Amino acid sequence: MPKSFKEALESGKFVVTAEVGPPKGTDIEEMLHHIDLLKDKVDGLNVTDNQSSVMRLSSISVSHIIREKGGEPILQMTCRDRNRLALESDLISANILGVDNVLCLTGDYITMGDHVEAMPVFDLDSVLLLKTVRLLESGKDSGGNELKGSARFCAGAIVTPEANPIEPQLLKFEKKIKAGAEFFQTQAIYDLDNFKKFMRYARQFNVKILAGIVLLVSAGMARYMNANVPGIFVPKALIDEMAGTEKGKALEKGIEIAGRMIKTLKDENICDGVHIMAIGKEGKVPDILAAAGLV
Amino acid sequence: MIVADRKPLEQISSMIEGNNKILIVGCGECVSVCMVGGEKEVEILASQLRMAAGKEGKKIEIGEATLERQCDKEYLELLKDRIENYDVVVSMACGAGVQFLAEMYDHKIVLPATNTRFIGVTEGEGVWAERCRACSDCVLAETGGICPVTICAKGLLNGPCGGTNDGKCEVSKEKDCAWTLIYNRLNKLGRLDSIREIFPAKKYNVQTRPGRRIHEAFKEKE
Numbered sequence: 001m002p003k004s005f006k007e008a009l010e011s012g013k014f015v016v017t018a019e020v021g022p023p024k025g026t027d028i029e030e031m032l033h034h035i036d037l038l039k040d041k042v043d044g045l046n047v048t049d050n051q052s053s054v055m056r057l058s059s060i061s062v063s064h065i066i067r068e069k070g071g072e073p074i075l076q077m078t079c080r081d082r083n084r085l086a087l088e089s090d091l092i093s094a095n096i097l098g099v100d101n102v103l104c105l106t107g108d109y110i111t112m113g114d115h116v117e118a119m120p121v122f123d124l125d126s127v128l129l130l131k132t133v134r135l136l137e138s139g140k141d142s143g144g145n146e147l148k149g150s151a152r153f154c155a156g157a158i159v160t161p162e163a164n165p166i167e168p169q170l171l172k173f174e175k176k177i178k179a180g181a182e183f184f185q186t187q188a189i190y191d192l193d194n195f196k197k198f199m200r201y202a203r204q205f206n207v208k209i210l211a212g213i214v215l216l217v218s219a220g221m222a223r224y225m226n227a228n229v230p231g232i233f234v235p236k237a238l239i240d241e242m243a244g245t246e247k248g249k250a251l252e253k254g255i256e257i258a259g260r261m262i263k264t265l266k267d268e269n270i271c272d273g274v275h276i277m278a279i280g281k282e283g284k285v286p287d288i289l290a291a292a293g294l295v
Numbered sequence: 296m297i298v299a300d301r302k303p304l305e306q307i308s309s310m311i312e313g314n315n316k317i318l319i320v321g322c323g324e325c326v327s328v329c330m331v332g333g334e335k336e337v338e339i340l341a342s343q344l345r346m347a348a349g350k351e352g353k354k355i356e357i358g359e360a361t362l363e364r365q366c367d368k369e370y371l372e373l374l375k376d377r378i379e380n381y382d383v384v385v386s387m388a389c390g391a392g393v394q395f396l397a398e399m400y401d402h403k404i405v406l407p408a409t410n411t412r413f414i415g416v417t418e419g420e421g422v423w424a425e426r427c428r429a430c431s432d433c434v435l436a437e438t439g440g441i442c443p444v445t446i447c448a449k450g451l452l453n454g455p456c457g458g459t460n461d462g463k464c465e466v467s468k469e470k471d472c473a474w475t476l477i478y479n480r481l482n483k484l485g486r487l488d489s490i491r492e493i494f495p496a497k498k499y500n501v502q503t504r505p506g507r508r509i510h511e512a513f514k515e516k517e
Contacts, residue, residue, distance in 0.1 A: 084496060105457075106451065106457070108458060109458065109466050112465065112466075120448075120449065122450055122451065123496070125453050125454075125456075127454070128452070128496050163455075164461055165462065167478060167482075168459075169454075172455060172474075174491070178493060187457060231457060
């Protein structure tokens, strides 16, 4: 197995990343269990940053824990809660804690979460955050000052292949590449034909694309996402497959579907890897990997 | 224009609590146009306060005045004699007008009757919408005349976030996605190239707080 996430990306192997959600509070027992369960089975573990604008443990502290345990953390950083001064400080701080993979995100709006009265920051956006990462690597901060020791990151971003309309999304995707993104983790995809179309376009760029895989746990969840989650489209055939499952077996079916999709993506060499989001069911990721024939 | 909302009657009543002589001062400019603090609204607020006091058996004296505008000293000066007859002044102007009135008559208690909301336009009858954040560094030339700083909830400068869907904003399905609007407008104008390059981060140091501007011709005097 390659040593670092960056080496994994460059090795040409089918890269697998998963996700850890820091808890709200100081009890980290369950999270530590998930980290132990996953760290040696994937090439990188994303750590979400106050996901959905809900206050939780910081992505830096949890990324550090993963690193200490010998795992490969991918620090998620959003522009919602910090201005450029704080973002830059946190980036170099992450670096000295051994955290050197970063996923640059805009972040959900404040009112989507549990601190609706807080000030939304958005001093930078995801494109400018990527640029800032590269700037810190050049030994400077955005104030134009010299750093005593520069930063070093494998930096990535997200893209939504099912966005509607797609054109403004692709324009931003290209800006993210210009700004220095090396890899992309996509929003969840379920329609492989649509995704193949996106990949035919994306292949012209020298970046690695990891397809987003969100574990389906019920037909209701699929319908909910279609109605409420921007950029997610679950085709009817998959919803019917979930709905037709005998009672109590929906999760198993979801794991089977995720495994099947991953296997197709890999076998047909459609993209460079997958990013598995088993929201709330992190313990099932090894089963998904098994279903995909990856372990 | 500056668009405001009127504060709830209960809040205004509680602010003036304990005072018997109240002068309500309206403004003939923006707040008059957006139907919140002009002559008519002064009349309405005065009636409401009189009725509320009557209900509680209290005796109060309410004066009414509406100035051309409250953001100019020459108009504020017109209150000079009259204001002395009152314990408190309730201004129905925007926050700027309230402060200027309070500054000129700093021996009087001046209270706001409005919440100032935004710089906006009249979209239709009784409908106003924000169009400018007064960021001191206008980007409208690059963005097809649609302001991402104002119209995008996150004020993003480099394209839509992942929360946009069907041309709407993640914050509310009632709101348009600024970057979808910008893309479509520039596409129509054949000017998409103006947003292909990375737009630099905003320079917040040009937004001095509090803002102040002196006309070239008057700089010497200052």
